[in-house]
Amino acid sequence: MYLTYIRRELRRRSKQAIVVAVGLAIGIGLVMTVSATSTGVENAQLQVLHSLYGVGTDMTVTKTASAGSGGPQHFSGFGGNAESAPAAGTQISRNTLRPTPGSATLPAADVSKVASLSGAAAATGGLVLTDTSFSGTISSATSGAGTGATRSTGAGSSFDISSFSVDGVQISKSGVGPLDAAEVAKGSYFSSSDNTAMVAIVSSSYAGQQSLSVGSTVTVAGDSLSVIGIARMPSGSADVYIPLGTAQSLAGLSGDVTTIYVSATSAANVSSLAAEVQRTVPGATVSTSAQLASEVTGSLSSATSLATRLGKWLSIAALAVAFVIAGLLMMAAVSRRVREFGTLKAIGWRTRRIVAQVMGEGLALGLVGGVAGIVLGLAGSEIVSLLAPSLSATVGSSFATGGGDFGAFGGGGSAGATSSSPAGGGLARAFDSARTVLVHLSAPVQSQTILVAVCLAVAGGLVAGALGSWRASRLRPAAALRRIE
Amino acid sequence: MYELTGIRKYFHRGAETVWALDGVDLDIADGEFLAIQGPTGQGKSTLLVLLGGLDRPTEGRIVFDGRDLGRLAELQLAELRAADFGFVFQSFNLIPTLTAQENVETALVPFHLSPDERRRRAHQALVDLGLEDRVGHLPSELSGGQQQRVAIARALVKDPKVLLADEPTGNLDEDTRDEIVGALEGLWRNRGLTLVLVTHDSWVARRAERIAVIKGGRVNYGDASWPSTGREPDPELVA
Ligand SMILES: Nc1ncnc2c1ncn2[C@@H]1O[C@H](COP(=O)(O)OP(=O)(O)OP(=O)(O)O)[C@@H](O)[C@H]1O
Ligand SMILES: [Mg+2]
Numbered sequence: 001m002y003l004t005y006i007r008r009e010l011r012r013r014s015k016q017a018i019v020v021a022v023g024l025a026i027g028i029g030l031v032m033t034v035s036a037t038s039t040g041v042e043n044a045q046l047q048v049l050h051s052l053y054g055v056g057t058d059m060t061v062t063k064t065a066s067a068g069s070g071g072p073q074h075f076s077g078f079g080g081n082a083e084s085a086p087a088a089g090t091q092i093s094r095n096t097l098r099p100t101p102g103s104a105t106l107p108a109a110d111v112s113k114v115a116s117l118s119g120a121a122a123a124t125g126g127l128v129l130t131d132t133s134f135s136g137t138i139s140s141a142t143s144g145a146g147t148g149a150t151r152s153t154g155a156g157s158s159f160d161i162s163s164f165s166v167d168g169v170q171i172s173k174s175g176v177g178p179l180d181a182a183e184v185a186k187g188s189y190f191s192s193s194d195n196t197a198m199v200a201i202v203s204s205s206y207a208g209q210q211s212l213s214v215g216s217t218v219t220v221a222g223d224s225l226s227v228i229g230i231a232r233m234p235s236g237s238a239d240v241y242i243p244l245g246t247a248q249s250l251a252g253l254s255g256d257v258t259t260i261y262v263s264a265t266s267a268a269n270v271s272s273l274a275a276e277v278q279r280t281v282p283g284a285t286v287s288t289s290a291q292l293a294s295e296v297t298g299s300l301s302s303a304t305s306l307a308t309r310l311g312k313w314l315s316i317a318a319l320a321v322a323f324v325i326a327g328l329l330m331m332a333a334v335s336r337r338v339r340e341f342g343t344l345k346a347i348g349w350r351t352r353r354i355v356a357q358v359m360g361e362g363l364a365l366g367l368v369g370g371v372a373g374i375v376l377g378l379a380g381s382e383i384v385s386l387l388a389p390s391l392s393a394t395v396g397s398s399f400a401t402g403g404g405d406f407g408a409f410g411g412g413g414s415a416g417a418t419s420s421s422p423a424g425g426g427l428a429r430a431f432d433s434a435r436t437v438l439v440h441l442s443a444p445v446q447s448q449t450i451l452v453a454v455c456l457a458v459a460g461g462l463v464a465g466a467l468g469s470w471r472a473s474r475l476r477p478a479a480a481l482r483r484i485e
Numbered sequence: 486m487y488e489l490t491g492i493r494k495y496f497h498r499g500a501e502t503v504w505a506l507d508g509v510d511l512d513i514a515d516g517e518f519l520a521i522q523g524p525t526g527q528g529k530s531t532l533l534v535l536l537g538g539l540d541r542p543t544e545g546r547i548v549f550d551g552r553d554l555g556r557l558a559e560l561q562l563a564e565l566r567a568a569d570f571g572f573v574f575q576s577f578n579l580i581p582t583l584t585a586q587e588n589v590e591t592a593l594v595p596f597h598l599s600p601d602e603r604r605r606r607a608h609q610a611l612v613d614l615g616l617e618d619r620v621g622h623l624p625s626e627l628s629g630g631q632q633q634r635v636a637i638a639r640a641l642v643k644d645p646k647v648l649l650a651d652e653p654t655g656n657l658d659e660d661t662r663d664e665i666v667g668a669l670e671g672l673w674r675n676r677g678l679t680l681v682l683v684t685h686d687s688w689v690a691r692r693a694e695r696i697a698v699i700k701g702g703r704v705n706y707g708d709a710s711w712p713s714t715g716r717e718p719d720p721e722l723v724a
Contacts, residue, residue, distance in 0.1 A: 001590055001600070008582035343578040346539050347639065348567020348595045350560065477539040477566070480578055481530050481651060 006360045010368075016333060017365055020326045024369025024460045025376050027315070027322030028453050032377025034311035035452070036443035037384050041304045041391075044439040047234045048393040057176050058270050059288040061114065061260035061281055065104040092159075093135035097166060097221035097251045100128055105256035110281050111170070114260050117280060119273035121265045124177045125257035127168030127247040128238070131220050134161040164206065166220055167238035168247020168257075171195060176263045179231060179241045187214035187229030196245035201229040206239035221250040235438050319456065323463045326369075330362055330468035341472050342479030351473050358472050359465035366461020374453050381443035388441035486647070486679050487513035487536065492545035493702075494531055505531040506542070507702030518673050518680045520693035528702045529683045530651050536681060537570045537649045538562045550646075567595035571640030573650040573669075577632040579624040585611060585635045586620045592639045610642035611635070614668060630661035634668065641672060647679045648672070654689055666692055 010017045099105060108125050115123035136159035167178045171190045175181070181189035184201060200218050207213065207230050217224045218240060225242060248254045262277060264270045274286045334341070341354050492509040495502050505528040513519055513536075521529050534540045535547055541555045548554070549569075554562065566572075571592075579588045589607035598606070611620055614634040624632050633653060640648055650669065654662035666689050673680040682693060690696050697704045 001587070001594060001603070004587060005580070005583065005591075012582045339578060340580055343572075343574070343580075344591060345563070346537065346566060346572050347592045348563055348565075348570075348643075349591075350563045350595065353594065478534045480539070480572070480574060481534060 002357070002360065005357060006364050009361055010364055013333060016329055017368070020329050020365045020464060021369035021372055023322040023325045024366060024457060025372035027319035027460070028370055028373025028456050029376025029380055030315040030318045031456060032374065032445060032449055032453050033380030033384060033443065034315045035449045036377070036381035036445045037311060037441075038304075038308055039446055039449070040381075040384070040388075040441050040443040041308075043444070044391055044393070044441055045304065047439050048236065057261045057289070058264040058267070059262050059274055059277065059286055061106070061110070061262065061277055061284045061286050062258060063104040063106050063281075063284045065102050091135070091137055093133070095131065095133040095219070095222040097129050097131045097247075099251070099253070099258045100130055100165075103128070103258050105253055105258055106260065106281065106284060108255050108257050110284075111257060111260050113280050114262055114277055117273065117276050119265055119269045119276060121263045122172070122174035122176045123260055123262045124170035124172050124174065125244060126170060126177055126259045126261060127166075127244060127251060127253065127256070128178075128258045129166040129168060129247060129251055130163050131166050131240070132161065132163040134159050136160060164239040166240045166242060166247065168244045168251075169241050170244045174263070177261045178238060179233075183231040183233060184229040185232045187227070189229060190243055195243045196249065197243060198223065198225045198246060199228045199243065200225040201231050201241040202227055203233040203237055203239055203241075204230050205233070205235070223250060319460075322369075323460050326362075326365065326460055326464035327467035330358070330365075330464040331471045334358060334468045334471040338475060338479045339482050341475050342477055342482065345475065345477035346480040354472050354475075355469040358469035359462070362463075362465025362468055363458065363461035365464060366457045366459070369460060370454055370457020373457060374450060377449075377453060378445055381445050384443040385441070388443070390438045390440050392438050486515040486517070486550065487511070488546070488548040489535075490546050492532075492535065492542045492547060494528070494535065494540075494543050504702050506535075509545070509699075509702070509704050511697060511704050513679060513681065516677050516679055518670070518692075518694045519682070520690035520696045521681065521683045521699060522685070522687070522690045522696055523699035525685070527699045529699050532699065533649050533651050533681065533683050536647070537572055538565050539572075563595070567592075568643065569646045571643070571645035571648040573633070573636050573640050573648065573653045575652040575655040577624070577629075577636045577656075579632055579635055579639075581624055584621050584623055585616060585627065585631075585638075588624070588635055589639045589642050592642050596643070606642055607638075610638040613641075614638045628661075629657050630664055633657065633661075633665050637665070637668060637672070641676075641678075644676075645678070647681065650680070650682045652683055652685065654684065654686060662686070662689065 105127075106125075111123055111125035114120060169177050169179050169190075171192055171194060173181070179189075179201065185204065187201070189201070190197075190199065200220065202210075202212050202218060207227075210218070212218060212227050212230075214227055214230060216227045218227055219225075220240060220242060225240075225246070231241065242250075244257070248256060260277075260281070262273070264273045270288050270290070274288050278284070278286050344354055345351070489509055489511040492506050492511075493504065494506040495504045497503075507528075509528075509532065511532075521532060523529050531540075535542055535554070536549075538549075538554050538557070546553055546555065549565070552565075554565075557565070579585075580591065583591065586604070586607055589610050590603050593603045593606060596603075608617075608620060611617060614637060616631065616634055616638065619627060619631055619635075624635070627635065633656075637653075648669070653669065654665050657665060669680065669682070670692055672678060680693075682689070684690050699705070
C-alpha cells in the first residue's frame with residue numbers, strides 16, 4: 001500500500017517528479033564529475049611525485065653542491081688533457097656517468113643513520129646519475145682558435161650528444177625508492193645478490209625508444225649491462241635503473257649516494273621526521289612530498305586549483321539549488337494535495353503516517369535523481385577523461401635533484417667546464433634545470449564517490465520530503481471539506 | 486450517542502470573526518438517521534466536522550460515547566476517526582492515483598491488518614456496494630455515482646459506529662442521487678449505524694427519521710420538539 005501509493009503519486013505527477021529528479025541529478029552528477037576530476041588531478045600529482053621520488057617515499061634527502069666547489073662538473077673523460085685543445089680532425093667519443101650537476105653526494109652511512117630514526121619506516125640510498133655520451137670530429141676550420149664555447153658552435157664541428165638518466169637503486173623489499181619491484185612489467189626485479197652485478201632494468205618508454213628488451217644490453221658509462229627487466233614507469237622517471245653498487249663503481253663514487261629515500265611510519269609524523277633527518281644529516285636538503293607538491297607548477301597545478309576551488313563551489317551551488325528547488329516543488333505539491341491529505345486525516349491516518357508518505361515520495365525522487373545523477377556523473381567523468389589534454393607539471397630542480405644550479409655548470413663554476421668542454425652550451429641545454437612531467441588527466445570515479453552520490457541523493461530526497469511533510473503535518477483534517485482544490 | 490451543549494465555533498476571516506456555529510444544543514441517539522438541513526453558509530459542514538472529530542469547538546461540549554471530543558488529544562481523535570467515524574464527502578475525495586480497491590484499503594491502513602486481510606475486506610465492501618466489476622478502476626474511470634459508492638465503501642469498510650455524510654448527493658444527478666440515498670438508507674437499516682446526513686435537498690432530508698435545521702449558526706428545529714409523525718422541516722427555514 002505504502003509503496004503503491006508512492007509509486008502512483010510519482011507517476012501521476014511525473015512532470016514535476018522529473019523536474020525534481022533532473023535537478024537532483026544535475027547537482028549530483030556535477031559533484032561526481034568534479035570529485036572524479038579532482039581525484040584524477042590528485043592521481044596526476046601523485047604520478048608526478050612518484051616520477052621524482054618513487055612509490056611509498058615520504059621525503060628525500062639530497063645535498064646541494066655549493067657553487068664553484070660542487071662535484072666534478074667537467075667531463076672527466078677529458079681528465080688530464082683538458083688544457084690542451086684537441087687537434088683538428090680528432091675523433092672524440094666520450095661517455096660519462098655523473099651525478100646530476102649541482103648535486104653533491106652523501107656518505108652511504110647516512111642512509112642507515114636515517115633508517116634508524118624512530119619515525120622512519122625505511123630508508124634506502126640511491127645515486128641519481130646522468131649518462132652523457134658525445135662523439136664528433138673537431139673541424140679544422142675552428143681548430144685551435146677561440147674558446148671552447150665558440151668552437152662548440154663553430155661551423156664544421158659536428159657533435160652528437162645524447163644523454164639518459166640512470167638511477168642507482170638500493171635493492172630492497174621495502175619499496176622505498178625510485179623503483180618498486182611491482183613496477184617491473186617484464187623480466188624480473190634485481191635479486192638480492194645483484195648489488196654489484198652488471199644488470200639493468202629499463203623503463204618501458206626508454207626500452208621503446210632504444211628497442212630494448214629483456215636480454216638486450218645497454219651501455220652505461222661505456223660498460224655493457226644486460227637488461228633483466230622492463231618497468232612501467234611514469235613519465236619523468238629515470239630511463240635506466242641499476243643496482244646501487246654497480247652505479248657507485250661505474251660512476252667512481254663508491255660509498256656515496258646522492259639521494260636518501262625515506263618513508264615515515266605514519267603520514268602524520270612526516271614533518272617531525274623531516275626535522276629529525278635534518279639534524280641527523282646536517283647541510284642536507286630534506287624535501288617532503290607535500291613540499292614538492294606545492295612546488296609543482298604548470299597546467300597541472302592550474303587544473304588542481306580549478307578542480308578544487310571553482311569545481312567545488314560550482315557543484316556545491318548546483319547541489320544547493322537542486323535541493324532548494326526539490327524542497328519548494330515538494331511543498332507546492334503538498335499544497336495542491338491539501339484535500340487529499342485532509343481526507344486521509346479525516347479517515348484516521350495519523351500525521352506520522354502522512355509525513356511518512358511525503359518523506360517516502362521525496363526519498364523515491366531522491367533515489368531516481370541519484371541514479372540519474374550517477375549516470376550523469378559517470379558520463380561526465382568519462383567526458384573529462386576523453387577531452388582532458390595532457391597536463392604538464394614542472395618541478396623546480398631544487399627538489400628534483402637537490403639544488404642544481406645550472407648557472408654553475410654552464411657559466412664556469414669550474415674552469416674546466418668552459419675551457420675544456422667543447423659542448424658546454426649544448427650540455428646545459430641537454431639537461432633541463434627543472435623537470436617537466438607530462439601526465440594524462442583521467443577522472444576516475446571511485447566507489448566512495450558513488451557512495452557520496454547515493455548519500456547526497458538520499459539527503460536531497462530527505463530535504464524535499466522534510467519540507468513537504470512539514471507542510472503536510474500542519475494540515476487540519478477539516479481541509480478535506482475544502483471545496484476548491 | 487452524541488450530546489452537544491452550547492457549541493460555538495468561530496473562524497477568522499482576515500480581521501473579521503465569523504461565528505459558524507453560535508450555540509448549538511443537539512442530541513443524537515444511537516442508530517438514528519438525522520438529516521441536517523439549512524441554507525448555505527449557515528454552519529452545516531462545520532457541525533459535521535465537529536461531529537467527526539476533525540476539528541474542535543471554540544466553546545461548548547461535544548460528547549461522543551461519554552468522551553468530550555473537544556478535550557481529546559489529537560492522537561486519540563485520529564483513533565476515533567479511524568475506528569468509529571465514517572466520512573462521505575460531496576466531492577467524493579477519492580485519492581486520484583489509487584484504484585477503487587486501493588482507495589477503500591486506505592481506510593484500513595490505521596489498523597495494521599495483514600495485506601491479505603485488508604484486500605479481502607476492501608473487496609467485500611466494494612461488492613456490498615455493487616462495485617465488484619469496478620475494483621481495479623481509477624476514480625477518473627468511474628461515474629460520479631460509482632465514485633460516491635467507492636467513497637461510501639471506504640467509509641464503511643471499517644464498520645464505524647457513525648456515518649457522517651456532507652451533501653453526498655450534491656454533485657450527482659437525480660437518478661444517481663436516488664441510488665446513493667437508497668444505498669445509504671439500506672446500509673443504515675441493515676447495520677444499525679448512526680447516520681448523520683447534511684443536505685440541501687428536501688427530498689433527501691425527508692428520508693431521514695429527523696431533520697435538524699441550521700440557520701444563523703443555531704439548530705432551530707429538530708430534537709425532541711420535532712413531531713415524530715412528520716419529517717417536514719419548516720419551509721421558510723430552508724432557503
Ligand atoms: N475554515 C474556515 N475558515 C473561515 N471561515 C470558515 C471556515 N469554514 C467555514 N467557514 C465559514 O463558516 C460559515 C459556515 O460554513 P459551513 O461550511 O459550515 O456552511 P454550510 O452550511 O456547510 O454551507 P454550504 O451549504 O455552502 O456547504 C461560513 O460563513 C463559512 O464561510
Ligand atoms: Mg457545507
